[in-house]
Amino acid sequence: MDRLTAETKIKELAKRIERHNRLYHEEDRPEISDQEYDQLMRELRELETSFPDLQSPDSPSLRVGGEPLPFFEKVVHKTPMLSLGNAFNEEDIRDFDRRVRQAVGSQAVRYVAELKIDGLAVSLHYENGLFVRGATRGDGTTGEDITQNLKTIRSIPLRLTKPLTLEVRGEAYMSKGAFEKLNKEREERGEALFANPRNSAAGSLRQLDPKIAASRQLDTFIYGIGDLQGETVESHSEGLDLLETLGFMVNQERRVFDDVDELLAFIAGWTEKRPHLPYEIDGMVIKVDSYAQQEELGFTAKSPRWAIAYKFPAEEAVT
Numbered sequence: 001m002d003r004l005t006a007e008t009k010i011k012e013l014a015k016r017i018e019r020h021n022r023l024y025h026e027e028d029r030p031e032i033s034d035q036e037y038d039q040l041m042r043e044l045r046e047l048e049t050s051f052p053d054l055q056s057p058d059s060p061s062l063r064v065g066g067e068p069l070p071f072f073e074k075v076v077h078k079t080p081m082l083s084l085g086n087a088f089n090e091e092d093i094r095d096f097d098r099r100v101r102q103a104v105g106s107q108a109v110r111y112v113a114e115l116k117i118d119g120l121a122v123s124l125h126y127e128n129g130l131f132v133r134g135a136t137r138g139d140g141t142t143g144e145d146i147t148q149n150l151k152t153i154r155s156i157p158l159r160l161t162k163p164l165t166l167e168v169r170g171e172a173y174m175s176k177g178a179f180e181k182l183n184k185e186r187e188e189r190g191e192a193l194f195a196n197p198r199n200s201a202a203g204s205l206r207q208l209d210p211k212i213a214a215s216r217q218l219d220t221f222i223y224g225i226g227d228l229q230g231e232t233v234e235s236h237s238e239g240l241d242l243l244e245t246l247g248f249m250v251n252q253e254r255r256v257f258d259d260v261d262e263l264l265a266f267i268a269g270w271t272e273k274r275p276h277l278p279y280e281i282d283g284m285v286i287k288v289d290s291y292a293q294q295e296e297l298g299f300t301a302k303s304p305r306w307a308i309a310y311k312f313p314a315e316e317a318v319t
């Protein structure tokens with residue numbers, strides 16, 4: 001096949017596969033069988049193998065994973081990935097609020113409260129709207145390059161809706177349902193079981209063979225901007241809205257609060273509702289919304305003064 005024909009065929013196959021992905025994953029109304037879908041993917045991968053420079057950086061073939069890596073490269077994060085101070089009760093949250101208000105003086109303070117997803121923290125780097133590198137948190141400064149594994153997660157966009165250069169942070173996780181299904185399959189194969197969804201997500205993403213990550217139902221919630229070129233946002237909630245517009249999966253259970261009592265009621269509410277979520281959370285994250293106030297508050301040696309993690313008490317084991 002000549003190059004021009006191959007280029008046309010690759011574009012046509014990618015378009016068809018993306019349409020069937022949407023029909024299957026988003027609309028739950030597949031039009032072709034798994035075998036027919038696999039055949040389309042085989043044709044695309046064969047052409048991309050014959051003409052590697054014709055593989056688009058957002059090709060659907062990247063979702064199934066390529067060859068295993070010999071090892072993971074190290075990645076230095078553009079800005080360090082945070083670790084958060086912890087709060088364990090209402091008084092700790094009120095102390096946090098008092099410290100914040102003392103530091104910002106008479107200014108009004110708005111908080112954003114979000115669910116603290118129990119998964120594996122990841123950093124995703126995009127250049128001109130294309131996903132180019134993804135890494136684990138590691139020690140907060142240096143992580144492992146798990147780009148090929150992350151490209152198999154469908155909720156991670158390979159191409160953003162705008163050609164921006166930015167670095168975002170989030171959590172890769174496995175839902176409770178996917179975790180139960182995976183462990184059932186492993187039990188039937190006589191394999192060791194994963195202890196919990198977080199371990200299974202971390203274990204899946206730290207495999208050198210990306211086909212393993214591709215075979216696991218992993219998902220993401222993106223919750224932070226590490227570096228942003230070409231756009232300005234003034235607050236964390238505005239940043240989350242931008243992330244959603246760009247095509248990232250941003251958790252909907254977020255709320256802004258101007259009053260600490262309402263914030264505490266929201267936290268109490270999720271303590272009750274937590275077992276009914278389809279994914280595991282281990283607490284709530286409360287952040288000062290205004291970036292200007294975050295700047296003013298700064299960091300301690302370990303973590304930001306403008307955020308705190310409220311940790312839920314350990315869930316009683318379900319007997």
Ligand SMILES: NC(=O)c1cnc(N)c2cc(Br)sc12
Nearest residue numbers: 082083114115116117223285
């Ligand atoms: N929404 C958030 O900020 C959030 C959610 N889930 C998490 N596991 C974490 C961890 C840090 Br550090 S922030 C954060």
